[in-house]
Amino acid sequence: MANYGHFDDSNREYVITRPDTPLPWLNYFGQDEFFGMATQTAGGYTFWKDAKLRRLTRYRYNNNPMDNDGRFLYVKQGKSVWNPGWKPTRTKLDAFECRHGLGYSRITGKKDGIEVEQLMFIPPGENLEVWKISVRNKTKKPQKLSLFSYVEFCFFEALNDMTNYQRTYSIGEVEIEGSAIYHKTEYRERRNHYTLFGCTRKIDGYDTSRDAFVGVHHGLHDPKAVMAGKCTNSRAFGWNPVGAQQINLSLKPGQEETFAIVLAYVDQGDLPKFDSPMVMNKTKGREILARYSDMKVVDAAFNAVKERWESLLSIYQAPKVPNVHLQRMVNTWNQAQCMATFNLSRSASGYETGIGRGMGYRDSNQDILGFVHLLPARARQRILDIASTQLADGTCFHQYQPLTKKGNADIGGGFNDDPLWLILSTCAYIRETGDLTILNEPCGYADKPGSKDPLLHHIETSIQYTLNNRGPHALPLIGHADWNDCLNLNCHSKEPNESFQTAGDIAGSKAESVMIAGLFLYATRDLVKLYHFMGQTQDASRIQGHYDDMLKTVEEQAWDGAWYTRAFDAESKPIGSKVCKEGKIYIESQAWCVLGGAGQNNGRAKKALQAVDKYLYTPEHGCALQYPPYSTYHSELGEVSSYPPGYKENAGVFSHNNTWIHIGWTMFGEGEKALEYYLSICPSAKKDHDVYRSEPYVYAQMTASQFSPTPGEGKNSWLTGTGAWSFVVASQSILGVQPDYTGLRIDPCIPKKWKGFSVSRKFRGVTYSIEVTNPKSKSKGVKSLKIDGQKIAGNVIPLPTDGRTAVKVEVTLGA
Ligand code: GLC
Ligand code: GLC
Numbered sequence: 001m002a003n004y005g006h007f008d009d010s011n012r013e014y015v016i017t018r019p020d021t022p023l024p025w026l027n028y029f030g031q032d033e034f035f036g037m038a039t040q041t042a043g044g045y046t047f048w049k050d051a052k053l054r055r056l057t058r059y060r061y062n063n064n065p066m067d068n069d070g071r072f073l074y075v076k077q078g079k080s081v082w083n084p085g086w087k088p089t090r091t092k093l094d095a096f097e098c099r100h101g102l103g104y105s106r107i108t109g110k111k112d113g114i115e116v117e118q119l120m121f122i123p124p125g126e127n128l129e130v131w132k133i134s135v136r137n138k139t140k141k142p143q144k145l146s147l148f149s150y151v152e153f154c155f156f157e158a159l160n161d162m163t164n165y166q167r168t169y170s171i172g173e174v175e176i177e178g179s180a181i182y183h184k185t186e187y188r189e190r191r192n193h194y195t196l197f198g199c200t201r202k203i204d205g206y207d208t209s210r211d212a213f214v215g216v217h218h219g220l221h222d223p224k225a226v227m228a229g230k231c232t233n234s235r236a237f238g239w240n241p242v243g244a245q246q247i248n249l250s251l252k253p254g255q256e257e258t259f260a261i262v263l264a265y266v267d268q269g270d271l272p273k274f275d276s277p278m279v280m281n282k283t284k285g286r287e288i289l290a291r292y293s294d295m296k297v298v299d300a301a302f303n304a305v306k307e308r309w310e311s312l313l314s315i316y317q318a319p320k321v322p323n324v325h326l327q328r329m330v331n332t333w334n335q336a337q338c339m340a341t342f343n344l345s346r347s348a349s350g351y352e353t354g355i356g357r358g359m360g361y362r363d364s365n366q367d368i369l370g371f372v373h374l375l376p377a378r379a380r381q382r383i384l385d386i387a388s389t390q391l392a393d394g395t396c397f398h399q400y401q402p403l404t405k406k407g408n409a410d411i412g413g414g415f416n417d418d419p420l421w422l423i424l425s426t427c428a429y430i431r432e433t434g435d436l437t438i439l440n441e442p443c444g445y446a447d448k449p450g451s452k453d454p455l456l457h458h459i460e461t462s463i464q465y466t467l468n469n470r471g472p473h474a475l476p477l478i479g480h481a482d483w484n485d486c487l488n489l490n491c492h493s494k495e496p497n498e499s500f501q502t503a504g505d506i507a508g509s510k511a512e513s514v515m516i517a518g519l520f521l522y523a524t525r526d527l528v529k530l531y532h533f534m535g536q537t538q539d540a541s542r543i544q545g546h547y548d549d550m551l552k553t554v555e556e557q558a559w560d561g562a563w564y565t566r567a568f569d570a571e572s573k574p575i576g577s578k579v580c581k582e583g584k585i586y587i588e589s590q591a592w593c594v595l596g597g598a599g600q601n602n603g604r605a606k607k608a609l610q611a612v613d614k615y616l617y618t619p620e621h622g623c624a625l626q627y628p629p630y631s632t633y634h635s636e637l638g639e640v641s642s643y644p645p646g647y648k649e650n651a652g653v654f655s656h657n658n659t660w661i662h663i664g665w666t667m668f669g670e671g672e673k674a675l676e677y678y679l680s681i682c683p684s685a686k687k688d689h690d691v692y693r694s695e696p697y698v699y700a701q702m703t704a705s706q707f708s709p710t711p712g713e714g715k716n717s718w719l720t721g722t723g724a725w726s727f728v729v730a731s732q733s734i735l736g737v738q739p740d741y742t743g744l745r746i747d748p749c750i751p752k753k754w755k756g757f758s759v760s761r762k763f764r765g766v767t768y769s770i771e772v773t774n775p776k777s778k779s780k781g782v783k784s785l786k787i788d789g790q791k792i793a794g795n796v797i798p799l800p801t802d803g804r805t806a807v808k809v810e811v812t813l814g815a
Helices: 222-226 285-294 295-313 324-344 361-369 376-387 420-435 436-440 455-468 514-536 538-556 587-595 604-615 655-667 671-681 722-734
Strands: 005-008 015-017 026-029 034-039 046-048 056-059 073-076 080-081 095-101 104-113 116-119 128-137 142-156 172-175 180-183 193-199 204-211 241-251 258-267 274-276 318-321 700-703 714-716 738-742 743-746 754-762 768-774 782-787 790-792 796-798 806-813
Touching: 026 104, 026 324, 034 128, 046 768, 056 258, 056 782, 073 116, 073 128, 073 222, 080 104, 095 604, 104 295, 116 142, 116 295, 128 142, 128 241, 128 295, 142 193, 172 204, 180 241, 180 285, 180 714, 193 285, 241 258, 258 285, 285 295, 295 324, 318 324, 318 768, 324 361, 324 671, 324 722, 361 376, 361 722, 376 436, 376 455, 420 436, 420 455, 420 738, 436 455, 436 514, 455 514, 455 538, 514 538, 514 587, 587 655, 604 655, 604 796, 655 671, 655 700, 655 722, 671 722, 722 738, 738 754, 743 768, 782 796
Parallel strands: 768 806
Antiparallel strands: 005 015, 015 095, 026 034, 034 046, 046 056, 056 142, 073 080, 073 142, 095 104, 104 116, 116 128, 128 258, 142 241, 172 180, 180 193, 193 258, 204 241, 318 754, 700 714, 738 743, 743 796, 754 768, 782 790, 782 806
């Protein structure tokens, strides 16, 4: 079992100690409009707002070696050529370390007494990334070397960039000025932006033609110019423009040289575009480079990244948790993942190409659940943006492009769970902030130009959509799919060239989803509470009526004897039922019926969870999505049966849906089970990284299950709804600090042997220091709650009315 690194919890870093990790281990920079991803070997790319429409540097997915483009530094010393991040040359280093921190990565490589450190980050609010570079002579002799920087520019529109070479090979344009390389392809026509790749130190040469620097028949592992020890000062006309700078250094014993490289997206704004024909007005680029040429500015920018994260994380911290994995995830890495999923939805990662899905309707609504406490104002805007992609009849565009905020017509709508998630995100926002004004914000419908219908209208439309679209069992129609994008009961595809997601006819179809029914229960219950909070009791009872009806339907139509049926197909045959040969039990209907409050009075909810435990769960990997996996393709089921058994939706461990079961256990006070299940998918708790392969600090979308040939192999890290939901599980369900309409509700569910823990939570302007003790070794039940020494009844901390901004809360479990 190889060891690739370890957590440095006090610095909130993961330290990778050897570069050849089982898969590239990724980190993100940026929180606002400019983003970068970087692996431990400096692979990755950078974009402004939208990885499809404004990509600054190139990246080749599905490549071999995997992760071969990035932000590279080469050292040439005598005959030896190496990279501090090991790749692309893969020259053996004397020392290597990559520290992935929150919003930055620091790669340090050492060879023959020369140490090179590359610290990469995106300063808050800026549309640029900085590499702070330090070169150190650790020997007792003077040393001479050349350092080369390298990026390959992307022509902004990434899809065209990677497909339309008959055009792109003729449009590339650059300018060079001093230590700065300007990439300005298409600037002469409709673009008003360019890329700056500038060095704050005087350079000794440059290249902007890839053919000149790398060579047509060479590779990044042996670029011609580096091998020769000299850049050629090439100017790119067409073909593939790159940015490469040469810096010659003579270092005395012990000497360190520090400088920076800046990679910026520059919007020309109202400035004149040109100084003279073909010569771009570079005022803004010059200004940026001048600013960052002061290393104090660079250091201040880096401190700003760290301070910003510390300030965000101070909103929720649980410093004394008896389990180290839960503690570091909830305090640091899980929140970092929530930031990434909020910003990027499912667009750009090591597995999402940035040209594909953009922002997902259901995905982004769920991402808000784990993010809203960090930056509620941004969550608010996101909710309104998402709602604006809904149509007047309640249909939602399944995806939209982050730059344009316009729904993606190729995939369209008809994923019938989509509308309901808006209610969850909106209620989470209001519980966090108490801000009801969001409900009156006009956000209109995508197919009603100029419409100003408020958010509350969308919420009612969403409820109505489910009510209007029901099938023979009075259960909600599934449409193209529900949360399980691969349960395509109306697709019936026999044609390999069509998409499971869009093929087939949903009009007039009878296929129904029990998962949507459960989600409807959850959403309507949320909404009933919201209407009560608003003082609209009539609306509350109207919605309660819908809840009661749907609950009755679920109990009458969807109980299969020992668990909840998953769906009914287009012929009204049950899916996820004992009568099925394969796919007898699915996780999602157990989860959502339980979370929605079904089976509470008749013992079914507990039975449903026990069935999950019996058929789907293993402590090593978590819960498989269903059982038994489909061994053959079923056109009446669609994509779910297209995967080989044990992968993805065909009975893989799909981490996202596991989290709902964790919440389910806490509803029953099963603290041991909740934690055990939590740890079963927790990346930090994975023992054998050669088996798990994915990053140990963030959740992966999927782990190959017990039913697969490669059990325990994690895949598709970072951009998964598991991020948000795991934070909900750990912070709200296990540690039990729940934002509620009238105050913080305290309702932990922990293993009996935990003696207690503490949480510091900022909530609506007040900092709550919460100490939980568990003298009687219970899992659940608040026996007493003291607020600043005063005992109060119930388990909701009322909001202070006397201006107090710090409140001490003592909780004793054991009711
Ligand atoms: C490209 C197009 C071709 C067009 C030519 C001139 O080669 O493929 O259709 O005629 O450019 O614009
Ligand atoms: C992917 C999709 C998500 C879907 C899930 C299950 O993660 O982004 O929308 O719910 O797969 O199919």
